[in-house]
Amino acid sequence: MGLLNWLSAPGAPDAATRVLIERAIAAVDPLLKTVGSYERKLAPAVYHAIDYCESLAARIPGPFEISRAAFAADPLVHALFASADDIGTMLARSQCVREHLVGPAAPMAGQCCALLGMRHREKSGFGARLTGQLVCADQPQRTLHFEDHTLAEPAPDLERARSGLREAMFDGLIRSFAVHVAEVREERAGLRQEQALASARERVAGRAESQSRRYADLQRRLRATADALSPPRLLDALTDCLMSPEPYLRLEPVTFAVDRAGIIAGDGQGDADTLHFVELNSRDQRRWVVMLVRIEREEARRAVEGQEAARRHIVI
Numbered sequence: 001m002g003l004l005n006w007l008s009a010p011g012a013p014d015a016a017t018r019v020l021i022e023r024a025i026a027a028v029d030p031l032l033k034t035v036g037s038y039e040r041k042l043a044p045a046v047y048h049a050i051d052y053c054e055s056l057a058a059r060i061p062g063p064f065e066i067s068r069a070a071f072a073a074d075p076l077v078h079a080l081f082a083s084a085d086d087i088g089t090m091l092a093r094s095q096c097v098r099e100h101l102v103g104p105a106a107p108m109a110g111q112c113c114a115l116l117g118m119r120h121r122e123k124s125g126f127g128a129r130l131t132g133q134l135v136c137a138d139q140p141q142r143t144l145h146f147e148d149h150t151l152a153e154p155a156p157d158l159e160r161a162r163s164g165l166r167e168a169m170f171d172g173l174i175r176s177f178a179v180h181v182a183e184v185r186e187e188r189a190g191l192r193q194e195q196a197l198a199s200a201r202e203r204v205a206g207r208a209e210s211q212s213r214r215y216a217d218l219q220r221r222l223r224a225t226a227d228a229l230s231p232p233r234l235l236d237a238l239t240d241c242l243m244s245p246e247p248y249l250r251l252e253p254v255t256f257a258v259d260r261a262g263i264i265a266g267d268g269q270g271d272a273d274t275l276h277f278v279e280l281n282s283r284d285q286r287r288w289v290v291m292l293v294r295i296e297r298e299e300a301r302r303a304v305e306g307q308e309a310a311r312r313h314i315v316i
Contacts, residue, residue: 013043020046020170027171027178028238031231038235045242052245053169057162059251060278062292063113067299075273079258080118080146091300092307096151102301111296113161114154117280117288118146120254122264142264144256146289161292169249176248176282177241181234188225251278254289 013021021042025032032038064070070077071084081087091097101112123143153168155161227233241248257265257272265272280290 013039017043017046024174027174029234032235035231035235045239049242049245050170054166056169056251057165060290060292063158063294066293066295076275079275088303090149091303094151096154097300100154101297102304111294112154112156113158113292114151116151116293117290118149120146120289143262144258144264173245173249184225184228250281254279
């Protein structure tokens, strides 16, 4: 490295960045610490990734009030749940609610923010449709509904909710990369087993030309996976992931026009509300509709207490 390059080299990462680097290395492979100047190599990528996650957190819509009253007044909340009772069911069953919103240390009143994630489903069928003054039966239609409602990342206010989401998204990005590394390790283990079997068959039956080609191919693939999992190459791959995180974690807009019955409106059809969502997509193609919501602690507490009372009821 020349003198000018040395003078312009970035300084050591700050304490907050070191914490993120250590979290990434612990999740992927502690042997990454054996690579010289690993912190300096990872620091710019970590800066970029945390900024990217902060931009994602800022783009998640909300907060929206989730309550029985909002179900009646807000078309978006009405579309998310089949009935107002389903809101209470979600709150009562949520581990997030039980641990953070109604626990002994939680404030007795007020609101909190949380991330609400769910999956949207479309169902095709037939039903009645109003065309002008005429009701037409057995018309093809699609309905929209949501399932797997999950609350996560609770926070006292919106600012801390988005800050917590930034951290959670960074950790999710690292986990996605770690899953990819685990898949490569699993592939290598399978190749080693296959190579051992091929070698055993050759010792028993002799080496045919086709077996030789197969054995050579196994060796080539084993060398490739071993090289990919070496600490220097793995550090380069992790850096690339953090510098280009979009394939591992991204938000995509989704828009639906639905009526109050959940029927998806066609072109120029009916009285429908246009609803805008975002979907959080990861490398494994899981898709979650996500939004920030506000929840009344007292309503959550009543929902949990109601479910516990119902469980104590014995029918004879």
